[in-house]
Amino acid sequence: MIKKSPTPRTRAVFGMCVLIFLAVLIMPVSAGVSQSTIAQGDTLYVSGQAPGSQQVALYFFGPNYFKYATAQVNDGSYTYQLTTTSDMSPSQYYCVVQSPGTGSTFSVGPVTVGQTTYITVKPGSGVPADGDSFVVQGPNALQGSQAAYALEQMLKSPNIPDLSQTFTFTIDYPMITINPVGTLYMGTPFTVSGTTNLAAGDTLLVDVRVASFWPMSKEEANAQDSASWSQGDSGSVIVQQGTASGQNFWSFSVNPLHSSQYEVTVTGIKTGATASQQFTVSNQSVPTVVPTTAATTVATTVPTTAPTPTPSPGFGLLAAAGALGAVALLIFRRH
Structure with a gap:
């Protein structure tokens, strides 16, 4: 039986399918929030895409604040509601969303030993990995941007298949204003x-x-x-x-x-x-608005032909009159 080699068109289609499949597997996790600024006590909604994953992990870092949570991925999408903002002081916060990537379990995660919580490699061991961990709760804990940066650097390691995305949001004191009523x-x-x-x-x-x-x-x-x-x-x-x-x-x-x-x-x-x-x-009546009428403007008629100018004595005529007067005066003196 002679095996037929795949045609160039078949090889091209097969290669495209492989590329699409790999793109789905290695596509970075995406994350976004309902509002970048929320009032203390309101709910923060985090949602995004994590194709190929069953769940994502969320790390929240702030001043004297750390929270870890997970959210299930359905049809490549996830949504998480942070309902504990009433316990978070007004400030800027960081959220790192982590996906296991091509793996089925997270390669990085939290481990609590006594009163101290670490972010460490191989969290399933229950023991912080030497040189590959940092504290997020307890003595010498990293906070806010420092903790988010340390986690980002850990997840960027070539030995870690996990994917991640980081974003910030701000919590403000709740505020209501009333426009002047008058x-x-x-x-x-x-x-x-x-x-x-x-x-x-x-x-x-x-x-x-x-x-x-x-x-x-x-x-x-x-x-x-x-x-x-x-x-x-x-x-x-x-x-x-x-x-x-x-x-x-x-x-x-x-x-x-x-x-x-x-x-x-x-x-x-x-x-x-x-x-x-x-x-x-x-208790007064509503003021009556008196309508204003525009003043009537009388149109000025502009003549279409220039008026005939009235002649006035010019300089030559005045000079001639002066000369005649001088001659008359001479004749009078001679007589």
Whole structure:
């Protein structure tokens, strides 16, 4: 039986398949976050791609902070939720996402011995590898950027098949602002709004209450339709995504109010952040806007032909008149 050698086209297709397969195996792990800046107490979402892996490991480093976690990979993708940001002080943090690459187990990982936690090679042994480990919890622990850099250098070793990617994020104090409300008028609905660094989708409680009583005569009170106006309002709103990280916005529609001094308070349910502002609802009528009329402009007619100039005595005519006067004076003197 004669074996047929593969044609050039067959060899090319086979080679392409091998290249694609190898690319999937050695493709670096990717990682990203929902927001590069989040409020303390909000949830940080980390997601990415890790083709060929069953799980990824996540290392979080910060000032006096270390956390290790794993996430399952489904169809080449993973998602992890960091829900403990309330325990993390406002600062910059580093996250290293690790994939075992072509292997089935991690070649680098944490090992805890007593009160000390190491990042070490061959974590399955349960003993820190001499010369290939560093401390992340306990005496002489590396923190923040130093710990992230040490782990990166360890994973870049030619003897380590694991893949990784590092990114940073910032945790800020939770903050809510209220835009200036100003003076309002009784019986007129309005909207309060503001900004926040709380995550889009967070819930805010908005409460509008009387801060001080505005005295009103009985005649004024009877003249108003008090049934349609309240002395407060409250409800909840959802934070909306802003145009920049950490700069989201919110708004709340308020029903018509009686005239008084009011205070609006906005509180974040998840983080406990709060803000307040006072404003006045006047018992005066809404000012009537008088429309302004443009002044009528009378068009000036421009003549199409130049007017005939009126002759005026020129220099030559004046000179001639002077000469005649001089001759008359001479004749008069001779006589």
